[in-house]
Amino acid sequence: MPAHPHPHSIDLVEVPLKYLANDKAPAVYIPSRGGGDATEHKGAYIEHRVTIQNGRTSGQSFELDQQGFTLVSQLSKVKDFYDDEEIAAVYENEIKQLVLTATGADRVEIFDHTRRAASLAVQKARMIREPASIIHNDYTERSGPKRLCDHFSDTPDEARALLERRFAIINVWRSIRGTVRDAPLAFCDASTLAPQDLVPVERQARERIGEIQLALYNPAHRWYYFPQMRADEALLFKTFDSATDGRARFTIHTSFHDPNAPAEAAPRESIESRCFVFF
Numbered sequence: 702m703p704a705h706p707h708p709h710s711i712d713l714v715e716v717p718l719k720y721l722a723n724d725k726a727p728a729v730y731i732p733s734r735g736g737g738d739a740t741e742h743k744g745a746y747i748e749h750r751v752t753i754q755n756g757r758t759s760g761q762s763f764e765l766d767q768q769g770f771t772l773v774s775q776l777s778k779v780k781d782f783y784d785d786e787e788i789a790a791v792y793e794n795e796i797k798q799l800v801l802t803a804t805g806a807d808r809v810e811i812f813d814h815t816r817r818a819a820s821l822a823v824q825k826a827r828m829i830r831e832p833a834s835i836i837h838n839d840y841t842e843r844s845g846p847k848r849l850c851d852h853f854s855d856t857p858d859e860a861r862a863l864l865e866r867r868f869a870i871i872n873v874w875r876s877i878r879g880t881v882r883d884a885p886l887a888f889c890d891a892s893t894l895a896p897q898d899l900v901p902v903e904r905q906a907r908e909r910i911g912e913i914q915l916a917l918y919n920p921a922h923r924w925y926y927f928p929q930m931r932a933d934e935a936l937l938f939k940t941f942d943s944a945t946d947g948r949a950r951f952t953i954h955t956s957f958h959d960p961n962a963p964a965e966a967a968p969r970e971s972i973e974s975r976c977f978v979f980f
Contacts, residue, residue: 713752714961716957720916720917721746721747721916726745732830736829737825753926769949771803771937773803773935773937777932779795793974797811799935806869816971817831818970819832819968819969820970832971835915835955836915836916836955839913840940840951841913844904849864850864868942868980869944869977872940874971874973880930881929883962883966885926888925888938889924894951897917901913938952938954939952940952956969
């Protein structure tokens with residue numbers, strides 16, 4: 702179900718977003734582990750001031766296969782998003798049904814939940830990560846299939862069979878502490894991305910070596926955000942698609958400081974769930 706608009710939202714903001722400066726210097730992404738440490742971004746970066754349109758008031762429709770992201774209404778029955786048992790017992794089924802309905806897929810497998818907080822105190826208390834601060838996409842042409850094989854490592858025959866089907870990786874992002882006043886997510890319309898804008902970069906996590914995409918600046922990029930997201934809304938965005946038929950495959954995104962956020966705004970707390978989606 703599409704999310705309903707906020708009647709008094711500001712139509713656009715102009716803010717600096719951090720792009721990769723060039724594709725010549727080597728870059729490495731070393732994710733934070735949570736608890737107050739910071740992600741390391743090795744490489745050369747440059748900030749560009751970009752206009753981010755309010756997706757609620759833009760008059761634009763957003764579809765996973767076209768723009769790469771969409772906002773939906775979903776009221777969760779979860780009482781405590783920091784309770785892993787409740788996430789497994791309640792939220793995962795909600796997510797599966799949401800993604801199945803949104804995509805028309807045959808099967809959804811959830812393989813990761815990441816909680817984040819803009820407050821350093823909350824990061825330390827909850828042992829969770831900070832909001833992402835550079836433009837990126839979670840998977841590449843190579844790392845999407847590799848992540849699937851890693852997840853199904855105990856059943857390699859199943860992995861091989863699944864790789865023969867079209868599959869996507871879709872993230873489901875939501876606030877877990879009231880309305881998001883600051884550090885919202887911004888998304889680049891995938892139809893405005895050129896293949897040469899995306900640069901694969903090694904992701905060096907303690908548990909595995911992977912690969913993400915960083916982005917080079919292109920004035921053709923069109924950016925959107927959904928201000929004041931409520932707890933009964935969720936963002937779906939596609940970080941990988943094995944299909945090469947012209948539909949959106951990768952969705953670059955980042956958090957940013959909203960200049961319209963009130964000074965007393967509560968720091969954002971969120972959860973993103975990553976799903977394999979099989980067609």
